[in-house]
Amino acid sequence: MRDLIKGFKSLVTENFDREVDEERGPLLSSTASSIKSYGTVFGVSDTEQSYNGSCDEKMTKSKSIMPISTKILKKQLSKKYSLDLYPSQILDAYLSKDILSDNLSTKKRAHSPFPDSEEKKEEEKKNSSVVTIFAVWNTMLGSSLLAISWGIEKTGLFPGIILNFLIGAICLYTAYLLLRVNEKHSVIGERCEVPELCRMLLGRWAEVLAKVFSMIVLFGANIVYWILMSNFLYNLVYSIHGFIYDSQEHDNISVICPKEQHPVNVTAITNTAIDVGGPFYFDKYWNLYSTVPVILAFIIFPLLNFKNAQIFMRFNSLGTISIVYLIGFSFVKFFTWGINWPDVSVVFSLKPTFAALSGMLTMSYFIHNIIISMMKNNRHQENNGRDLTIAFALVTFTYSAIGGLLYISFPLSKWCIEDNILNNFGKFDKLVLFGRALLFFQLSTVFPLLAYMLRKDIFSYLSFLKEDEKKFRYIPVIIMNAILVVICILFACFIPRIGTIIRYIGALSGMVYVFMMPNLLNIYSLRKENKLTSLRLFFHVTIIVIGILNLLSQFIISDD
Structure with missing residues (x-):
């Protein structure tokens, strides 16, 4: 679940905004944007904004009006014009009230050789359409790539691909609704997220609901990543041990079926690989469902207690590397194995367990x-709809290609496909070994980010635990992280099924974030504009009902 990291990166690195109390600053112009650009020169109020970036609820602390100084004016004008101004120029600028307004006329800007330098810098910071498209594509692709073949097996090949397109289209439409409603109703110049929009248009209950289910997504992603890290760590150490003690015995095994009770070749290999000699056996102390998740805690837990998670954002590019590797890995295996078609009835018929794929896909396309x-x-806001559509099309194609290719070419019975496709490969496959090492390192840097985001969300609701930027309290942070790690260990030991967790979390959070809130917000917007017709109301209510049925169906199917 890397679909939260990209957006959160800007949230944890940005400085808190500054807001003006116009009643305490009579010398200021009425233009709020000028205050926001040039700071607190004339005694404006400092604003402390919460992590969620509220649009209309800000706590303002007013200060007395400061005397105007040449040093401060020089600093502010230097920021604006990127020049080293002399005192006489500063006085002229002040008398002409250039510093009081952000909307300067061409005549007033004429004395600066670079009048639009600030605007150009702000424009350069934004992304082009190509960068925006690939950013959305990279963000949505995550751990679901490992489970997409399992989901297709639960649905059927062609029905699975069709369902992938349908869920992708619904998620694209609801994501576009959020952009359109935000454009119509958010405060200009402010950053509004879904919870803030829900509060402004629907009420406090909708904001709380959106925030709670956002935390559920983070919590579920932490659990899935912990299970995957435990699996990768177990197999990496197991493979290294086998190469050291008995490497020549394992080169011929490439595909296995863990669901089979007595896989002859795998049993033989296991008995020879883990025997170190004497009374000790490797698997006695290196068990995937007991010791490994606990050992992993000693590696990861120290990384969770940093004051901020900026250091881990430097490794965010590994997400793209691992995705490209998985795509290349899928094509290599496809051309190596060839086409192994199952029965025609399995290819074209819709299985009764198709809800497993629909629940998982809701999480896979979750970026709302x-x-x-x-x-x-995005530098060109008028192209948001087009760029978002292209990004979703790329994601849909990637999921269909990876899932379909691995499903078609899988050489064993299709029911053997695991929810973590790497479990179907031998521990000594060189390509799989490198992929596990790459994914383990990536997830070990992403997990602290998710834990940090979850901690910030939970602490924001507890006033006595709200984090102060100047005073970092370790005890509440350590307790919070310890509880999270213990829960993740329990899941890794007793419910190590990432497919099951993804489909439940995806269906539950998707019902609120993907199916319900965007449509309710759009219904409110259409009603406010007197454009809500019976047909439109029926269409949006139908999408909400689909989300509810998607959640309920998860409880009536089995993963076996």
Whole structure:
């Protein structure tokens, strides 16, 4: 679940905004944008904004009006014009009230050789359409790539691909609704996310609901990543041990079926690989469902207690590397194995367990909680709809290609496909070994980010635990992280099924974030504009009902 990292990167690195109390600053112009650009020169109020970036609820602390000084004016004008101004120029600028307004006329800007330098810098910080498209594509692709073949097996090949396109289309439409509603109703110049829009248009209950289910997504992603890290760590150490003690015995095994009770070749290999000699056996102390998740805690837990998670954002590019590797790995295996078609009835018929794929895909296309922030950085806002459509099309194609290719070419019975496709490969496959090492390192840097985001969300609701930027309290942070790690260990030991967790979390959070809130917000917007017709109301209510049925169906199917 890397679909939250990109958007959160800007949230944890940005400085808190500054807001003006116009009643305390009579010398200021009425233009709020000028205050926001040039700071607190004339005694404006400092604003402390919460992590969620509220649009209309800000706590303002007013200060007394400061005397105007040449040093401060020089600093502010230097920021504006990127020049080293002399005192006489500063006085002229002040008397002409250039510093009081952000909307300067051409005549007033004429004395500066670079009048639009600030605007150009702001424009250069934004992304082009190509960068925006690939950012959305990279953000949505995550751990679901490992489970997409399993989902297709639960649905049927062609029905699975069709269902992939349908869920992708619904998620694209609801994500676009969020962008459109935000454009119509958000405060100009402010950063509004889904919870803020829900509060402004629907009420406080909708904001709370959106925030709670956003935390559920983070919590579920932490659990899935912990299970995957435990799996990768177990197999990496197991493979290294086998290469050291008995490497020549394992080169011929490439595909296995863990669901079979007595896989002859795998059993033989296991008995020879883990025997170190004497009374000790390797698997006695290196067990995937007992010792490994606990050992992993000693590696990861120290990384969770940093004051901020900026250091881990430097490794965010590994997400793209691992995705490209998985795509290349899928094509290599496809051309190596060839085509192994199952029965025609399995290819074209829709299985009764298809809801497993629909629940998982809701999580796979989940980007709705950060889509507003991501698309706001697009340099050409008029192309948001087109760029978002292209990005979703790329994601849909990637999921269909990876899942379909591995499903078609899988040489064993299709029911053997695991929810983590790497479990179907031998521990000594060189390509799989490198992929596990790459994914383990990537997830070990992403997990602290997710834990940090979850901690910030939970602490924001507890006033006595709200984090102070100047005073970092370790005890509440350590307790919070310890509880998270213990829960993740329990899941890794007793419910190590990432497919099951993804489909439940995806269906539950998707019902609120993907199916319900965007449509309710759009219904409110259409009603306010007197454009809500019976047909439109029926269409949006139908999408909400689909989300509810998608959640309920998860409880009536089995993963076996």
